[in-house]
Amino acid sequence: MKKKLTLATLWLDGCSGCHMSLVDVDERLIEVAEIYDIVFSPLVDVKEFPENVDVTLLEGAISTDEDVEMVKRVRKSTKTLIAFGDCAVTANVPSMRNHFKLEDVFKRGYLETTPGNDIIPNENIPKLLEKAYPVHHFVHVDVFLQGCPPSADNIFYTLAELAEGRTPELSQRARFG
Amino acid sequence: MSSSVKIKTLTIDERQVGARENQTILEVARENGIKIPTLCYLKGLSPYGGCRMCIVEIAGSPKLLPSCMTTVEEGMVVSTNSDRIKKYRKNLLELYFSERNHVCSVCASNGYCELQSMAQKVEMSHVHFPYMYPHLDVDATHERYVLDHNRCIACTRCVRVCDEIEGAHTLDIKDRGIEVRIITDLDRPWGESETCTQCGKCVHVCPTGALIERGKSVGEMSKRKQLLPYLTKMREAHE
Ligand code: SF4
Ligand code: SF4
Ligand code: SF4
Ligand code: FES
Numbered sequence: 001m002k003k004k005l006t007l008a009t010l011w012l013d014g015c016s017g018c019h020m021s022l023v024d025v026d027e028r029l030i031e032v033a034e035i036y037d038i039v040f041s042p043l044v045d046v047k048e049f050p051e052n053v054d055v056t057l058l059e060g061a062i063s064t065d066e067d068v069e070m071v072k073r074v075r076k077s078t079k080t081l082i083a084f085g086d087c088a089v090t091a092n093v094p095s096m097r098n099h100f101k102l103e104d105v106f107k108r109g110y111l112e113t114t115p116g117n118d119i120i121p122n123e124n125i126p127k128l129l130e131k132a133y134p135v136h137h138f139v140h141v142d143v144f145l146q147g148c149p150p151s152a153d154n155i156f157y158t159l160a161e162l163a164e165g166r167t168p169e170l171s172q173r174a175r176f177g
Numbered sequence: 178m179s180s181s182v183k184i185k186t187l188t189i190d191e192r193q194v195g196a197r198e199n200q201t202i203l204e205v206a207r208e209n210g211i212k213i214p215t216l217c218y219l220k221g222l223s224p225y226g227g228c229r230m231c232i233v234e235i236a237g238s239p240k241l242l243p244s245c246m247t248t249v250e251e252g253m254v255v256s257t258n259s260d261r262i263k264k265y266r267k268n269l270l271e272l273y274f275s276e277r278n279h280v281c282s283v284c285a286s287n288g289y290c291e292l293q294s295m296a297q298k299v300e301m302s303h304v305h306f307p308y309m310y311p312h313l314d315v316d317a318t319h320e321r322y323v324l325d326h327n328r329c330i331a332c333t334r335c336v337r338v339c340d341e342i343e344g345a346h347t348l349d350i351k352d353r354g355i356e357v358r359i360i361t362d363l364d365r366p367w368g369e370s371e372t373c374t375q376c377g378k379c380v381h382v383c384p385t386g387a388l389i390e391r392g393k394s395v396g397e398m399s400k401r402k403q404l405l406p407y408l409t410k411m412r413e414a415h416e
Contacts, residue, residue, distance in 0.1 A: 089303050096278070176296060
């Protein structure tokens with residue numbers, strides 16, 4: 001039997017929808033589990049991002065100082081980094097705050113939408129960047145998997161192609177939105 | 178065909194084709210089933226030559242030329258899909274996405290948009306340029322339609338249909354380059370327009386989610402593209 005590859009999955013500024021789509025791979029998850037060992041994931045109880053990961057599915061935009069640290073860490077330890085879904089590829093919905101001033105974003109998020117609250121928290125939480133960015137703004141990305149969320153078929157296809165040592169041809173399968 | 182029309186012979190993508198002398202390269206290519214991507218061109222409206230998606234290479238000329246604006250010439254050797262053109266088209270498209278705010282997943286035109294499908298056609302995997310995130314308005318003052326500048330690619334199809342087919346000339350274009358904007362009447366809110374007949378033609382020729390019907394939600398705004406060929410046919414029949 002071929003040696004199994006290692007797979008990590010994580011989400012930063014995303015809604016977990018792409019991960020839901022990953023679970024939608026359904027019974028083919030068994031095939032995925034035959035090719036890959038899942039070494040890090042919200043679905044697995046491991047705290048530290050491991051070394052020497054073959055493939056990482058990274059969901060979500062990069063929006064805080066902690067996201068930046070994490071994405072650099074992930075890049076260093078990953079052979080094939082997949083920008084997983086539109087938020088990772090374009091910053092998508094998280095980027096809708098980008099044409100407002102950060103100050104106004106906080107006011108909207110904490111004050112105007114929460115009657116009676118007059119506190120904008122600023123301790124023990126990650127620091128929001130001026131803007132939300134796509135993953136490739138900070139690190140090199142090997143595969144761009146478009147879709148909000150990407151279809152289960154495209155996720156499975158991508159993982160299967162990579163396991164065969166091929167580059168997934170996504171342009172005619174996937175699109176934004 | 179009257180005998181005064183001259184026929185020219187040229188080569189497009191290594192195929193010999195015949196054309197009438199006043200035809201554009203794009204028209205001839207389409208007649209012969211050769212696909213050239215376009216965004217601002219729309220059959221039935223005057224050509225505008227603004228989007229540059231339809232660029233082609235002509236042997237002996239270092240410049241890339243818009244095929245929707247370039248008339249055929251005898252012996253021309255045209256190439257529509259070289260690596261150089263493909264790269265150029267992809268870059269252009271990436272600029273469209275980076276210059277405005279396109280969020281397909283929450284757009285009324287999701288699934289029906291020509292910009293979105295063009296990105297797929299030219300194999301644009303992501304946008305290399307930094308996004309600009311301009312602060313742009315949405316004009317929702319019209320009782321039936323909405324103009325969202327975040328999604329506009331300034332193709333002027335709406336301006337041309339309003340002027341050339343509807344004859345209202347409500348829509349116009351102001352400024353240039355990155356500052357370019359579609360305006361209604363003399364840059365007044367659309368809802369206050371005295372010239373708009375509410376015909377909706379602009380909405381249905383708009384390739385993106387920039388012009389939509391009020392109340393349409395994510396992925397609900399399909400456009401009636403057959404509208405324009407029908408109107409043009411009717412008009413020709415009357416002439
Ligand atoms: S106009 Fe088209 S490309 Fe722009 S957000 Fe809407 S669907 Fe996407
Ligand atoms: S609805 Fe008709 S008249 Fe009004 S702006 Fe659009 S095309 Fe012009
Ligand atoms: S509103 Fe639509 S039709 Fe008009 S210029 Fe913008 S993209 Fe083109
Ligand atoms: S289609 Fe020719 S320039 Fe737009």
